[in-house]
Amino acid sequence: MKVLVTGNLGYIGSVLTEKLSSDGYDVVGLDTGYFKDNLVKETHEIKNQILMDLRDVSENEVDGIDAIIHLASLSNDPLGEFNPNLTDQVNNIYTVNLAEIAKKVGVKRFVYASTQSIYGISNTSQELDEYESIKNPVSAYAKTKWISEQKIMSMASDDFIVSAFRPATVFGPSPRFRCDIVYNNLVSCAYTTGKIEIYSDGSPCRPIVHIQDVCEAFISGLIAPKELLNGVAFNVGIMGGNYTVKQIALAAQNRVKGSELVFTGKYGKDERTYKVSFKRIYKVLKDFYQPKWNLENGGDQLINFLKEINLSEEIFRGEMTNRLKQLKLLSKNKLLDKNLRSYV
């Protein structure tokens, strides 16, 4: 099967393309390359790499492709606020455009990387189900992902099998590692500074999920029978995985002897709190999605990875592992224009 992975030169994309290639898929990558050189570890790049902005994609890039896993986006809340209009262009307008082109040229499957940020501020202690729960996206990132997810799901047909996966916050090793996402951040902070800085009061719930398990979920979108997933959205996470930030911090602390918890209060009370139900994916895709990682074994693996790459505080806090900082640096160095288009 020939699979186009957009955003393949990012945190998840780097791991997903490796996994797809080793599973025998014929992989084509498409990415504008914002984080192409942000490698904390060597990786085998794929042969078929298209360095292109999603906003320039035409039928040429999609022709002959059997399935698309669409990861490319301005990929978190602070990044989305960088330029909300641009976020809408990338995460919504041109994301939907890609799906339309794909359907037109006869791509058979479209797997969309959505997000649990679409639930936003939740005023219920109930676990949020994919369909019954109220969506209350707060940031430009969350709003644009929610709009595009709905448009893409409505394009499902017998010949165009679409599915959306809404991962919890991801953690775990990747050659293009991110330290701006919660568990990676807290473990890396403990490892490099001996302290764990928590910007909120630690009370918000933040479901988390391991990068390998997320890749497995996306791949299920390629292979599960269409009756199970056509037009369906799935939360991706682990049973019992609705941890509070404080629980995640304590798990990080347990992995770095002598590390200290510090509540900085930098962001005051963080209102983005939600508990998510993972029943649907566990039940419907049980033959395809069997998550193996949790706070404990994933935390141990993360520490070993940080040792292997010898993570320094400079890398932890710098552009290499923080998406917004990297985009600001590229802009400052005139490598990107105000619309985040590459000059080179």
Ligand SMILES: NC(=O)c1ccc[n+]([C@@H]2O[C@H](COP(=O)([O-])OP(=O)(O)OC[C@H]3O[C@@H](n4cnc5c(N)ncnc54)[C@H](O)[C@@H]3O)[C@@H](O)[C@H]2O)c1
């Ligand atoms: N990391 C998480 O915790 C998480 C959680 C839920 C959902 N997701 C979703 O998974 C996907 C991948 O996330 P990630 O953590 O790997 O993010 P990332 O920022 O590391 O990777 C995103 C990739 O998209 C590319 N990209 C951005 N704009 C582009 C454009 N206009 N044209 C072409 N390429 C473009 C970037 O260059 C980058 O390589 C995103 O869609 C994100 O919303 C991530």
